[in-house]
Amino acid sequence: MSDAETPPDTTPTPGEQGEDDFEPVEVFPESTEMDLRPGADNCYKCTSCDVSCPVAEVDDEFPGPKFQGPEQWRLKRKEDASVDDSIMSCSNCMRCDDACPSGVPLSQMHNTARGEYVDEDMDKLSREYIRNRILANYGTLAELGSMFPRLTNAIMGNSLVQQINEKVLGITAEREFPAFATQTFREWWNERGGPQVRSEDKRVAYFHGCYSNYNTPEVGKAMVRVFEEFGYEVVVPKQRCSGTPMFANGMLDDAKRAAGINAENFAGLIPEGYDIIASCTSCSMSLRQEYPELFDIDGLEDISEHTYEAMEYLRIHEDLDSALADASVSEQSFAYHAPCHARNQGLDRQAVELFRDLDGVTIEDVGDSCSGISGTYGWKEEKYDKSMQIGADMFDHMEHADGNVGMTECPTCSMQMEHGTGYDIKHPLQLLEEALV
Missing domain, CATH: 1.20.1050 (Glutathione S-transferase Yfyf (Class Pi); Chain A, domain 2)
Incomplete structure (x- = not known):
């Protein structure tokens, strides 16, 4: 085993509510009975999850994570109802997990409900299904596109192609397709x-x-x-x-x-x-x-x-503070955004804490708002405007920050930050490399 052994940690990590709560569910059981997750009964309808939901804040038709989670499970248990199609409007930011004071496994319920809805209720020949399947399997698309990166970049960057993608597939033409590197x-x-x-x-x-x-x-x-x-x-x-x-x-x-x-x-x-x-x-x-x-x-x-x-x-495992104490970089100012999935792991302040005393660096946290893109959510034509509404608070804070370079650990948050402000975006590891290597 490595010297860098995991230290004992008595604090539950986000999504970890007890010894029995990491049991996997059977997503598509052979029987018609759905696993309802005992955690649903822990919900006492405080609505903390709904208040934390960035989609519910901008989409009046989205019923929120409380309905998508425990209420939908209870409804299925009583009436054997189908999963409501509004589950496809959940962006999977997972903020509801963090917000819940009683350990309800909300995102697990949402993931399972989406899986059942797609498997049983979505038309496999519909534009929505085909589009979602393409976006969900970006790795396959990227593997093909990276074989001829310059050609792919030229084609996908063409405004006519973008308009066709929007009309045919429902992939918004408002965003620039991410460029493939010439060497992976x-x-x-x-x-x-x-x-x-x-x-x-x-x-x-x-x-x-x-x-x-x-x-x-x-x-x-x-x-x-x-x-x-x-x-x-x-x-x-x-x-x-x-x-x-x-x-x-x-x-x-x-x-x-x-x-x-x-x-x-x-x-x-x-x-x-x-x-x-x-x-x-x-x-x-x-x-x-x-x-x-x-x-x-x-x-x-x-x-x-x-x-x-x-x-x-x-x-x-390392004394990064001491390593950075004698380091310096060229003068740089950053507007840092913590991704939702960093917050869910308790990592939302790590870049600010690490770099605030680095010689040459000014770094400012631009707040706890969601960027709005949530992976593939903001790439869908019908979700684009909502994704920009969700991200408006982040854009505003970035534009009022001292820095004109963004920083985040999430690649899709990086897309949204650049799209909404025009700033260049860095990953914290790139700054760490500049300081130490």
Whole structure:
């Protein structure tokens, strides 16, 4: 086992309410009876979840997480009713989990309800289903697009193509499609010959996710270089998408296949002393919480217990404050946004706390509002305006902050920040690389 063992932690992590609450549900049971989750009975209708919901704030037709969670389960138990189609308006930000004072597994209920609705009630030939399936499987699209990145970027950046995508598929033409890198992270990794540091004691397996591989390999490179600077052996197993966009679109069969492949490639490394590191907070949330909640696959519990966000891991196992005390960077001012999935893991202040005393850096937290894009939610034509309304508070705070460069750990939040303000966006790992490597 690595020297960087997980310290004892008696505080429940977000989504972890007790010893029995991480039991996976059977999403598509053979019987018609649905697993209602005992946690539904813990809801006493305080509406804290509804108050915290960014979608309910801007969408008068969305009934909110309390209805989508415990009330819908109770209705099914009494009347065997179908899942209400409003479940597809949930953005999967998971803020309701944080807000609930009684440990109701709201996001697990929402994920399961979306899966049942898509499986049983959605027309598989409808524009909505086809569009959602494409967005949910971005990794497949990105793998194809990255084969000819310059051509793909030219085609997807064409305004006529964007208008066709909106008319035919319902993918908004208001957003610029993210550019594919001319060299993926994995291509760079293979070209450099894999790990440059070997260690028996300090070992991590990098879960880079789709976006850092195909679109922003500079984030993955920064992660590798920073960890190697601290003496870690970094390995990069074969992997599939974490499943986050699949959960959000009710494509749970797709997510289960991806989870199985990731379990096969990562779980076996844990007994060899490797912990799992993600540079995207949605990826770490998926591996930590959603996998063990939804799927009964060998290895997922171990993966959940050994998964960390990258900077979180370094703050636990290394003295980053001392390392940065003698460091300096060129003068930079940042407007930092904490992603919802960072907040759900208790990581919302880590970048501000880490960099506020770094010589050359001014960093300002732009508030606790949701960015509004929520992965694929803000890419849907009918959700675009709502996503921008949700993000308006963040945009306003960014524009009034001293910095004109944004910072966040989430790639889709990064898209929304750039889209709403025009600012360049950095990942905290890139600043850490600049300071230490």
